[in-house]
Amino acid sequence: MPTSASTPPGATGRRRAWYRGDCHVHSLYSDGELTPQQLVAGARSAGLDFLGTTDHNTADAHPAWVHATDDDLLVILGEEVTTRTGHWLALGLRPGEVIDWRYGVRDGLVARHLDQVHQAAGLSVAAHPHAPYPSGTFMYPYEGFDAVEVWNGPWRSSAPWQADNEAALAEWGRALAADIHRGPWRPAMGNSDTHLEGQIGVPHTVVQADELTSAGILAGIRAGRSWIAASAAVKLSFTATAGGQTAGIGERLKGGNQPVLLRVDVAGVPSGTVSFHTEQGTAHRSSLTATGSHTVEWTTDADASGFVRVEVRDAEGRMAALSNPIILTTAAPPAR
Known part of the structure; x- marks a missing residue:
C-alpha cells in the first residue's frame, strides 16, 4: 500500500x-x-x-x-x-x-x-x-x-x-x-x-x-x-428562526411552541418553484420570479413540522436545488 x-x-x-x-x-x-x-x-x-x-x-x-x-x-x-x-x-x-x-x-x-x-x-x-x-x-x-x-x-x-x-x-x-x-x-x-x-x-x-x-x-x-x-449558477440559502435563535441546513432549532419562520433565498432558477417539505409531504409552494433571484418565507412550528427541507425546480419541473432538512424540536436534541 x-x-x-x-x-x-x-x-x-x-x-x-x-x-x-x-x-x-x-x-x-x-x-x-x-x-x-x-x-x-x-x-x-x-x-x-x-x-x-x-x-x-x-x-x-x-x-x-x-x-x-x-x-x-x-x-x-x-x-x-x-x-x-x-x-x-x-x-x-x-x-x-x-x-x-x-x-x-x-x-x-x-x-x-x-x-x-x-x-x-x-x-x-x-x-x-x-x-x-x-x-x-x-x-x-x-x-x-x-x-x-x-x-x-x-x-x-x-x-x-x-x-x-x-x-x-x-x-x-x-x-x-x-x-x-x-x-x-x-x-x-x-x-x-x-x-x-x-x-x-x-x-x-x-x-x-x-x-x-x-x-x-x-x-x-x-x-x-x-x-x-444542478450547477454553480444555482445559489441557495435556507434558515429557520424562532425565539431569537436561527438554524441552518442540517441543524436543529429548539423553538418550543413558538412560530418558526423559514426563509429561502434562491438565485439562478428563473421562473422556477420553491417547495417546503415536512413529514406531512409538500407543505407550501411558491413561484420564483423571471429574474431567478427571489426570497420565499413560510411559517410553521415544531408541533406541525418535525423537520423542513426545500426543493427548487426549474420552469420545466427539473430539480435545480435540493436541501437537507432543518430539524425543529421542542426539546433538547438527542446526542448523535
Whole structure:
C-alpha cells in the first residue's frame, strides 16, 4: 500500500465556508474516458472546490492524483464499490486502500466493509439506488450507510443507464421522518457520476465545512450540512428562526411552541418553484420570479413540522436545488 506521500495535496488557507464538490467521478483507470488531469480541469471549469475520485473497485488512480492537482482544489480519495446487488461510494480512503466488492446482499458481508471505511474515518454513501441495471439497483438496507445519493447525473435523461432520481428522492424522503425521530438520519447527496467530458458537476453537493480538508468536507456531509445544486449558477440559502435563535441546513432549532419562520433565498432558477417539505409531504409552494433571484418565507412550528427541507425546480419541473432538512424540536436534541 502506498504511504501518505501518495496523498494528493489539499487546498490551503480555506476556512469555514460553503464549498462545492462532486464526489462521484470515474477516470480512465476504470470505465471513464478522462485522465485525472482532465477531471481536475473540468472541476475547476465547473466552479468546484473539491472532487472525490471513485473509480470502480480499484485504487490504481490514487498515485496519479498526486500530480493532477495543486493546492487550489481538494481531492478526496475513494472508490465506487460495485457489488452484485448495489453500488456504494467509499470516500476518504487511505492511499492505495481498496474495499472488497465481491459479494451481494445475501452474503451478509456489507457491514464488515462499511466498518473498514469508518475505521479510516471515511464516509459510505449508497449510490444511485434506482439505477436501471441489475447490479445498480441498491438492495441493501440503508442502516450503516452515512448518506444516500438521491441525485445522480442529470435530473432527467433518456440515457438507458440513467438513475431514476425521482424514485430515489421519494424513497429517501419517506424514511426521513422516522430516521430523524430515532436517529441517526442519513443526509442526501448529489453527484455527477462522471465518465465523459462535460458531465462533471451536474449535479454537485454544496457543503458547509470548517475547513477545506478531506476531514472537514466529510464531517459536513455526515452532519447533513449540505444541499445539492444542478450547477454553480444555482445559489441557495435556507434558515429557520424562532425565539431569537436561527438554524441552518442540517441543524436543529429548539423553538418550543413558538412560530418558526423559514426563509429561502434562491438565485439562478428563473421562473422556477420553491417547495417546503415536512413529514406531512409538500407543505407550501411558491413561484420564483423571471429574474431567478427571489426570497420565499413560510411559517410553521415544531408541533406541525418535525423537520423542513426545500426543493427548487426549474420552469420545466427539473430539480435545480435540493436541501437537507432543518430539524425543529421542542426539546433538547438527542446526542448523535
